[in-house]
Amino acid sequence: MADYENPEIPEGINVSPTHPLKDFALLVAGISALLIVAVLAVSLLAGQLARHIPFEQEQALAASLGRWLPEPPDSPVDRQRQQYLQSLADRLAGTMELPPEMPITMHYSSSKTLNAMATLGGHVVVFQGLIDTLPSENALAMVLAHEIAHVRHRDPVVAMGRGFAVMLALSSLSGVGDGALQQWLGGVGMLPILSFSRSQEEAADATALQAVLDLYGHVGDAAAFFEEVAERQSAAHSPTMFNTHPDVNQRIARIREFSARHARPQPPSATSLPGFMKAT
Amino acid sequence: MYDLIFFLVLLLLGYVFGQHAEKKHFRSIIEREKQLRGILTFSERRIPDEANLQGTLVSGSVVISVDFFKNFVAGLRNLVGGRVSAYESLLERARREAVLRMKEKAQDFGAASVWNVRLETASIGKGRQQGGVGSVEVVAYGTAVKPR
Numbered sequence: 001m002a003d004y005e006n007p008e009i010p011e012g013i014n015v016s017p018t019h020p021l022k023d024f025a026l027l028v029a030g031i032s033a034l035l036i037v038a039v040l041a042v043s044l045l046a047g048q049l050a051r052h053i054p055f056e057q058e059q060a061l062a063a064s065l066g067r068w069l070p071e072p073p074d075s076p077v078d079r080q081r082q083q084y085l086q087s088l089a090d091r092l093a094g095t096m097e098l099p100p101e102m103p104i105t106m107h108y109s110s111s112k113t114l115n116a117m118a119t120l121g122g123h124v125v126v127f128q129g130l131i132d133t134l135p136s137e138n139a140l141a142m143v144l145a146h147e148i149a150h151v152r153h154r155d156p157v158v159a160m161g162r163g164f165a166v167m168l169a170l171s172s173l174s175g176v177g178d179g180a181l182q183q184w185l186g187g188v189g190m191l192p193i194l195s196f197s198r199s200q201e202e203a204a205d206a207t208a209l210q211a212v213l214d215l216y217g218h219v220g221d222a223a224a225f226f227e228e229v230a231e232r233q234s235a236a237h238s239p240t241m242f243n244t245h246p247d248v249n250q251r252i253a254r255i256r257e258f259s260a261r262h263a264r265p266q267p268p269s270a271t272s273l274p275g276f277m278k279a280t
Numbered sequence: 281m282y283d284l285i286f287f288l289v290l291l292l293l294g295y296v297f298g299q300h301a302e303k304k305h306f307r308s309i310i311e312r313e314k315q316l317r318g319i320l321t322f323s324e325r326r327i328p329d330e331a332n333l334q335g336t337l338v339s340g341s342v343v344i345s346v347d348f349f350k351n352f353v354a355g356l357r358n359l360v361g362g363r364v365s366a367y368e369s370l371l372e373r374a375r376r377e378a379v380l381r382m383k384e385k386a387q388d389f390g391a392a393s394v395w396n397v398r399l400e401t402a403s404i405g406k407g408r409q410q411g412g413v414g415s416v417e418v419v420a421y422g423t424a425v426k427p428r
Binding site: 003004005006008011014015016018020021023024027028030031 | 321350
């Protein structure tokens, strides 16, 4: 019995002395950084590959996903509005030298939403809410040219390719973790996608300005839409759909700079919108 | 967005309550270990002077739950590997608590020593639903002896 004893065991020999918060911070920061780099790489790669999808394939894809596009208009005035939008888009597409296999299909929605968007397969949707805020055809042409530029740059299919690749990568990665981890990975992984579309927006703005200049010979009223948005934002109800877009004031400044470069001696007069385009 | 807020609140609650419980538990363990220092524990199978002793089986078991914070940190650790320090302290608590409970039984029996001490660890709720929190069980057992 005398040979046996229990020595006093010092505290903390079985536990790493790291503070739990430090451990947590290091892990979160390290894995976030890795994840962002990986997502950037995957989305860049997917974007590059998606650009090479033939437009025909994109159209076929859009046809199978097209349920959410607005219904064809049934009232005569709405049909007239759609035809007008289509002819304006066709004129712009002509000056922008769109390849013949890349037709633009205009969709008109009588909704009050202040928005216009380009989606897969060359479909462009314009909402009445947007048309109501525009002072002239030139302003509308700028918005349409911007959306057509997205189609020409293949932005919708690139965005889809990126989104799909990132979603696939993240869900296959987070399959190993538990629910909370999955949620966190999903949140961090979507960050770079937002900042990416900004450069696409800027490129679309530049192409659109050139198209409007080519079509009308001047870029008067081109900034009208953004000025309207800036006004609404300063009136403290900011439309959420512009969050992914560059700062409107920067865009207005860029357009003004462009129009200053292409200034003409006599002040250009804007083409007015046909009467039937306004809701009220 | 609400999911994220909910998640962060859970993480904060897990950290605050988990750390509080752990500190309190360690204080209590150290205190009781001092009180029970008189009862010796050995892993030795052969009990010296066996013929003059009377023995009985004593055991102590404890189940401790992983908090949300530890669970999340360990989940991150799973991705990169390394020491899961979040679980190290958890298992240390469970082991020492189980031995203490065993010693208390030995004390009730009137023994001065426990021989052939063994520790078993089991995780409870291993095939748990996603987002659930697991627990760890440690059981300590041995042969408590007192003079016949």
